[in-house]
Amino acid sequence: MERKSIGDVVVLWLWFLSLATITIQFSLSDGTSDVICSARERRALQRIKQGLVDQGNYLSSWTREACCSWKGIGCDNITRHVVKINLSCEPMEGASLGGDISTSLLDLNHLQYLDLSWNSFEGLQIPEFLGSLTGLRYLNLSNAGLTGDVPRQLGKQSSLQYLDIGGISLDTKNLDWISSLSVLEVLDMSWVDLNKASNWLQAMNTLHSLSVLILSDCGLDSINPLPVVNFSSLTVLDLSENQFVSPTFDWFSSLGSLASLDLTLKVSDFLSNNFNGILPVSIRNLTSLVAVDLSNNALEGEIPRSLGEHCNLQRLDLSSNKLVKGLEFLDLGADEVSGHFSKCLSVLSDGNSSSSGPTSVSVRGSSSLSYLDMSGNSLKGIVSGKHFANLTRLKYLHASSNSFTLQVGSDWNPPFQLEILKMGYWQLGPLFTAWLQTQKDQMDLDISRV
Ligand SMILES: *[C@@H]1O[C@H](CO)[C@@H](O)[C@H](O)[C@H]1NC(C)=O
Numbered sequence: 001m002e003r004k005s006i007g008d009v010v011v012l013w014l015w016f017l018s019l020a021t022i023t024i025q026f027s028l029s030d031g032t033s034d035v036i037c038s039a040r041e042r043r044a045l046q047r048i049k050q051g052l053v054d055q056g057n058y059l060s061s062w063t064r065e066a067c068c069s070w071k072g073i074g075c076d077n078i079t080r081h082v083v084k085i086n087l088s089c090e091p092m093e094g095a096s097l098g099g100d101i102s103t104s105l106l107d108l109n110h111l112q113y114l115d116l117s118w119n120s121f122e123g124l125q126i127p128e129f130l131g132s133l134t135g136l137r138y139l140n141l142s143n144a145g146l147t148g149d150v151p152r153q154l155g156k157q158s159s160l161q162y163l164d165i166g167g168i169s170l171d172t173k174n175l176d177w178i179s180s181l182s183v184l185e186v187l188d189m190s191w192v193d194l195n196k197a198s199n200w201l202q203a204m205n206t207l208h209s210l211s212v213l214i215l216s217d218c219g220l221d222s223i224n225p226l227p228v229v230n231f232s233s234l235t236v237l238d239l240s241e242n243q244f245v246s247p248t249f250d251w252f253s254s255l256g257s258l259a260s261l262d263l264t265l266k267v268s269d270f271l272s273n274n275f276n277g278i279l280p281v282s283i284r285n286l287t288s289l290v291a292v293d294l295s296n297n298a299l300e301g302e303i304p305r306s307l308g309e310h311c312n313l314q315r316l317d318l319s320s321n322k323l324v325k326g327l328e329f330l331d332l333g334a335d336e337v338s339g340h341f342s343k344c345l346s347v348l349s350d351g352n353s354s355s356s357g358p359t360s361v362s363v364r365g366s367s368s369l370s371y372l373d374m375s376g377n378s379l380k381g382i383v384s385g386k387h388f389a390n391l392t393r394l395k396y397l398h399a400s401s402n403s404f405t406l407q408v409g410s411d412w413n414p415p416f417q418l419e420i421l422k423m424g425y426w427q428l429g430p431l432f433t434a435w436l437q438t439q440k441d442q443m444d445l446d447i448s449r450v
């Protein structure tokens, strides 16, 4: 009898083990799932914890057996290997993690995600051994207090798709190692001093999968033109807050998939931070652009008419430039826009540009447009009922501080019902009020002249 019951226990235990292997996780009463993990990986995590200074007791859950349910740890559902360490402290209040980053990370052979962002490893350099985590797909060390040179060993991480080392005071003199990150999709090196890394653009141009490149405030002052532009996947390019001396725009025009281009410069260094020169007509090749911010540069000459034909453009900021002749025509093909056009015409909005701005604005096929903000643009022209013909869903129209003249007949029956109408500075004819009576909703109205 006794024997049989031991047998039962063994059978039950085997059954339990197989269950644990096949379904891997089961629920605890508190609703969190608890997962058995390998003792080797648990020991590695314990050593990592020992290296860290954890004043906020962030890692208090790192004591139980089942390390897959420890805070910030993620395991593969099938193999139970630790695949993710996320010790990002951004949403936390209080103390972030400091101390040392242990080489025991290398014992986690299956690690794919490492997020140490928003910590305070003050004075620590990015450890060279991180380069040996060759299975990593995601590495985020942004705002983690790290300093010093970016180790070229990071180039060994051939599986890396996301690399964020922004927001920390790093520098690098040579970026050729980055070419080895052949599947990199997102690269954020904001604040990393790239001033001495003269090959930065050539190195990054080899990254065929790169879709987001953020190099804001990197001390960049020159752009060597690219003989061949290989950025076939680039959709977002942010080179804001740099000190370019005399870059040329031509190569940007080959970035056919670009959706967002941010080239603002610091207002404080306005005179020295110049994207000077003329916007090339070929900017029309950037047909995917949704947002263009070229404010605070020293652009001269005319805005090419072609820019006004960008059907996808939702935001265009050319303020604080030296443009002598503004956009003659802006066609906001707003078919798919349901959100804001806020500032989309801020081409003139700060009043410091000598440009005369678009003299004609067409909001084409824009029946989905509900919010249109074109205020403060010194736009001129006569606005008649036909300009609003398709704006059936318009609810907010902010168009103050322009030199528009409204010309509508007493019988005009607008297709919209507005909630907010701001027409400050407009010339409003004597028949202006007739159509206002068609607006049934209570409306916030501004028709002031000052
Ligand atoms: C693991 O399973 C959970 C719950 O079914 C799921 O949400 C999660 O995406 C899975 N993780 C992986 C890496 O497959």
Ligand SMILES: *[C@@H]1O[C@H](CO)[C@@H](O)[C@H](O)[C@H]1NC(C)=O
Pocket (backbone or CB within 6 Å): 086, 087, 088, 091, 113, 114, 115, 138
């Ligand atoms: C890490 O956690 C933070 C906050 O919970 C989250 O925003 C971030 O996306 C996570 N990182 C990864 C790689 O999952």
Ligand SMILES: *[C@@H]1O[C@H](CO)[C@@H](O)[C@H](O)[C@H]1NC(C)=O
Pocket (backbone or CB within 6 Å): 088, 090, 117, 118, 140, 142, 162, 163, 164, 186, 188
């Ligand atoms: C890195 O982490 C920060 C803060 O947690 C986050 O804002 C950023 O988007 C992350 N970077 C990437 C590439 O995911």
Ligand SMILES: *[C@@H]1O[C@H](CO)[C@@H](O)[C@H](O)[C@H]1NC(C)=O
Pocket (backbone or CB within 6 Å): 205, 206, 207, 228, 229, 230
């Ligand atoms: C650019 O792409 C072409 C064609 O794919 C390739 O032959 C060339 O080596 C690439 N150049 C760089 C710098 O990656």
Ligand SMILES: *[C@@H]1O[C@H](CO)[C@@H](O)[C@H](O)[C@H]1NC(C)=O
Pocket (backbone or CB within 6 Å): 250, 253, 254, 282, 285
């Ligand atoms: C822009 O596109 C035209 C054809 O549409 C092409 O001939 C021209 O070379 C392109 N310019 C650049 C800079 O890519």
Ligand SMILES: *[C@@H]1O[C@H](CO)[C@@H](O)[C@H](O)[C@H]1NC(C)=O
Pocket (backbone or CB within 6 Å): 350, 351, 352
């Ligand atoms: C216009 O430029 C002057 C100096 O050039 C600056 O002081 C002022 O703030 C600018 N105005 C706006 C609205 O940006």
Ligand SMILES: *[C@@H]1O[C@H](CO)[C@@H](O)[C@H](O)[C@H]1NC(C)=O
Pocket (backbone or CB within 6 Å): 362, 363, 364, 365, 366, 386, 387, 389, 390
């Ligand atoms: C209104 O929409 C129609 C059909 O999409 C289009 O043909 C017409 O040009 C539009 N009118 C204006 C003023 O944009």
